[in-house]
Amino acid sequence: MEAVSRASLVSASFVRLADALVGDYDVVDLMHTLVEESVRLLDASAAGLLLADLNGELQVLASSSEESHLVEVLQQRAGAGPCVDAYLTGKVVTISDIGAEGDRYPAFQAAALSQGFHSVHAIPMRLRPRTIGALNLFRTAVGDLTAEDAAIGQALADVATIGILQERAVRENAIVNEQLQSALNSRVLIEQAKGVIAQSSNVDMNEAFNRLRSYARAHQETLHATAENVINHVLVL
Numbered sequence: 001m002e003a004v005s006r007a008s009l010v011s012a013s014f015v016r017l018a019d020a021l022v023g024d025y026d027v028v029d030l031m032h033t034l035v036e037e038s039v040r041l042l043d044a045s046a047a048g049l050l051l052a053d054l055n056g057e058l059q060v061l062a063s064s065s066e067e068s069h070l071v072e073v074l075q076q077r078a079g080a081g082p083c084v085d086a087y088l089t090g091k092v093v094t095i096s097d098i099g100a101e102g103d104r105y106p107a108f109q110a111a112a113l114s115q116g117f118h119s120v121h122a123i124p125m126r127l128r129p130r131t132i133g134a135l136n137l138f139r140t141a142v143g144d145l146t147a148e149d150a151a152i153g154q155a156l157a158d159v160a161t162i163g164i165l166q167e168r169a170v171r172e173n174a175i176v177n178e179q180l181q182s183a184l185n186s187r188v189l190i191e192q193a194k195g196v197i198a199q200s201s202n203v204d205m206n207e208a209f210n211r212l213r214s215y216a217r218a219h220q221e222t223l224h225a226t227a228e229n230v231i232n233h234v235l236v237l
Contacts, residue, residue: 046138071117075105083120087131087133121144135153192227193230196230201237
């Protein structure tokens, strides 16, 4: 019965993460769902998440409590800690006894112990070679997560990672498509302007384009703007 209950909890957590990915979802809300589910499902007292910005700098994005948020902020500012190392190496970093083993991160060690945390399990948010952040699972007890909890934690982080990367890809594709459509629209204007120049100045289309391009460059305008002026008879070339 206990195994069934555990399986049901795991299934429900993944359903909640999936629900957060529907439609124009909010990445911040997704990350908060991730840390909340991590605490609810795993043997963690608190959870916090760092995500890399466009410059590769880690930023605190979500935490399940003010205590874990304080430790996350300190890791970020110090540039050192298990979560930072998990991001940099792309590997899980575990400290089963922060008091005894955490002296390689003295600032993190002091902050974590001051908040009552005695062990930590940092999971990289990674898809193939790309790591975008890390999830920290804090515990008030010493000791490692069980292998099962560690595997579930990694799976939760993986689902969120795929969601974030998909959202970024969609946004980037939308920008690319917008730029492409703008270029196509400009090309239509340019063709129209070439026709106007060719007819009014009695030159061929190659010469018309050369005049259009030369004027745009000489006056530091875009071809689009110059073509519009020709079509609207503001400019005669």
